[in-house]
Amino acid sequence: MAKIKGAVVVDTERCKGCDLCVVACPSDVLALSKELNAKGYNFSYMENPDACIGCAACAYVCPDACITVYKVKLQD
Amino acid sequence: MTTNEIINPANLVHKKTDLLTDVPMHYCPGCSHGVVHKLLAEVIDEMGIQEETIGVAPVGCAVFAYNYIDIDWQQAAHGRAPAVATGIKRLLPERYVFTYQGDGDLAAIGTAETIHACNRGENIMIIFINNGIYGMTGGQMAPTTLEGMKTSTSPYGRNVELNGYPLNITKLLAELEGTCYVTRQSVHNVAGVRRAKKAIQKGFENSELKKGTSVIEIVSTCNSGWKLSPAASNDWMVKNMFPAYPLGDLKNV
Ligand SMILES: Cc1ncc(C[n+]2csc(CCOP(=O)(O)OP(=O)(O)O)c2C)c(N)n1
Ligand code: SF4
Ligand code: SF4
Ligand code: SF4
Numbered sequence: 003m004a005k006i007k008g009a010v011v012v013d014t015e016r017c018k019g020c021d022l023c024v025v026a027c028p029s030d031v032l033a034l035s036k037e038l039n040a041k042g043y044n045f046s047y048m049e050n051p052d053a054c055i056g057c058a059a060c061a062y063v064c065p066d067a068c069i070t071v072y073k074v075k076l077q078d
Numbered sequence: 079m080t081t082n083e084i085i086n087p088a089n090l091v092h093k094k095t096d097l098l099t100d101v102p103m104h105y106c107p108g109c110s111h112g113v114v115h116k117l118l119a120e121v122i123d124e125m126g127i128q129e130e131t132i133g134v135a136p137v138g139c140a141v142f143a144y145n146y147i148d149i150d151w152q153q154a155a156h157g158r159a160p161a162v163a164t165g166i167k168r169l170l171p172e173r174y175v176f177t178y179q180g181d182g183d184l185a186a187i188g189t190a191e192t193i194h195a196c197n198r199g200e201n202i203m204i205i206f207i208n209n210g211i212y213g214m215t216g217g218q219m220a221p222t223t224l225e226g227m228k229t230s231t232s233p234y235g236r237n238v239e240l241n242g243y244p245l246n247i248t249k250l251l252a253e254l255e256g257t258c259y260v261t262r263q264s265v266h267n268v269a270g271v272r273r274a275k276k277a278i279q280k281g282f283e284n285s286e287l288k289k290g291t292s293v294i295e296i297v298s299t300c301n302s303g304w305k306l307s308p309a310a311s312n313d314w315m316v317k318n319m320f321p322a323y324p325l326g327d328l329k330n331v
Contacts, residue, residue: 008091009084020108020308026267043107051081058092062271065112066103067094072084 005076008056012046013068019043023060023069029053032060095123101145108308110298111140111207113265117275118178118205119147125282131174132166134159138180139214139300140207157188160195163202174282176203181222182212185247189221192247199256199290203281206248206293209300210319217303221245224322229303244322248295252328258290260329264297264320266312289331297323 010031012023017039023046024032033049046068048054056073097119105111122131128149135143137156144151154162159177167175184192184206195202211229212218219229219236224244226235236244252260259281263274274296281292297319299311306314 007079007084009081011085013094016102018107022108022308022312025309025312041102048081054081056084056091059268061092062268063113063266065105065107065109065116067098067112067116069092070090070094071092072086072089073091074079074084074089076079 006055006073007076008054008071008073009051010048010054010060010072011070013070014039014045014047015041016066017043017045017068018066019045020065021046022063022065026059026063028057028059029055095119097123097128097148099146099148103146104142105139106302108299108301108311109139110209110265110296110300113271114178114205114207114274114296114298115143115146117265117271117278121275121278121282122147122149125279127174127282130172131176131282132170134163134166134175134177136177136179136183137214138183138212140178140180141214143178157183157186158191159183159188160191160200160202160204164195164198164200167200167202171201174203174285175201176205176281176285178205179207180213181206181208181210181220185221185245189247192251193254196251196291196293197254197256199258201285201288201290203278203285203292203294205278205281206295207298208248208295208319208323209298209303211300211303213300213303217300217305221247222323224318227318246323248293248323248328251293256290257293257329258284258331259292259294259327261293261327262295262297262323262325264315264325266299266315270325295323297325
């Protein structure tokens with residue numbers, strides 16, 4: 003069966019740590035970092051990268067267009 | 079397959095459009111304005127109309143919109159965006175002209191300009207960000223503020239006996255002969271973002287078809303003014319704003 007696997011890249015300097023992507027993700031992939039970016043925001047990152055399905059829900063709701071999404075179909 | 083292997087241009091499904099500039103937007107974290115800017119930039123990019131589109135920016139939090147979307151812009155005095163857009167559209171009728179306005183701008187100081195541009199049926203699109211408050215100036219009550227809603231100038235909640243009723247201006251605009259498409263959308267979740275994007279595209283298409291004025295209200299959050307987190311603001315909006323300002327098309331001819 004084909005399995006979908008995704009990955010996201012967050013522009014951590016553009017991110018404002020608003021948390022909306024974290025809430026929107028259906029697979030609990032994202033979290034806000036403990037570290038701060040140059041503007042002092044706790045940026046979003048993939049805490050559980052293996053769970054990402056590349057659905058781009060996070061990217062759709064991000065007000066600052068910080069998220070790039072990738073997706074592959076794996077055959078096994 | 080590892081994450082690093084998946085992150086490869088061949089597997090790309092979504093990225094920021096180049097029409098949205100690299101200038102960081104000044105909006106508060108989680109503000110709806112950012113999502114709407116992103117959708118406008120995506121639609122203009124996908125329609126290939128970057129060179130033919132002119133935006134008119136308001137006074138309000140979106141006053142610097144011209145820094146963020148790489149098209150031609152004019153900044154208007156508070157509330158006057160539909161009048162300025164009328165002038166631009168009449169001089170340059172082949173351009174796609176839109177205004178971008180908050181509820182203070184559109185439904186308070188700019189009520190006359192808004193109603194008359196719509197009544198004349200100018201072939202423009204009006205993007206109306208209704209967050210129920212004056213965001214930029216510190217969260218004062220707007221005409222759209224809900225009954226009982228606390229703002230910095232209605233600390234005990236809007237009292238309709240004293241302050242009048244929330245102004246459903248979009249409904250009024252739908253009554254005017256000059257409007258061809260009047261819709262109310264939101265950008266708080268994936269389905270909402272998708273629908274709002276389609277509505278914006280339709281607004282541009284209507285301008286091209288010279289059908290009249292398209293009004294696209296986006297029921298929005300102002301988490302700073304509402305004094306809630308961005309996620310809690312979305313929930314508050316669904317619970318309190320949507321009953322007063324129900325989503326969907328009010329007019330589509
Ligand atoms: C002629 C004039 N009157 C008043 C102001 C002050 N002022 C600036 S922004 C604003 C209201 C903004 O609210 P809104 O249009 O709802 O936009 P938001 O900031 O919420 O996006 C006001 C009253 C002004 N700049 N010019
Ligand atoms: S692409 Fe989908 S699954 Fe992956 S982080 Fe974003 S919302 Fe979560
Ligand atoms: S939605 Fe965007 S700005 Fe907000 S935390 Fe996620 S990546 Fe950062
Ligand atoms: S004050 Fe409100 S409308 Fe203005 S940028 Fe902040 S959240 Fe957005």
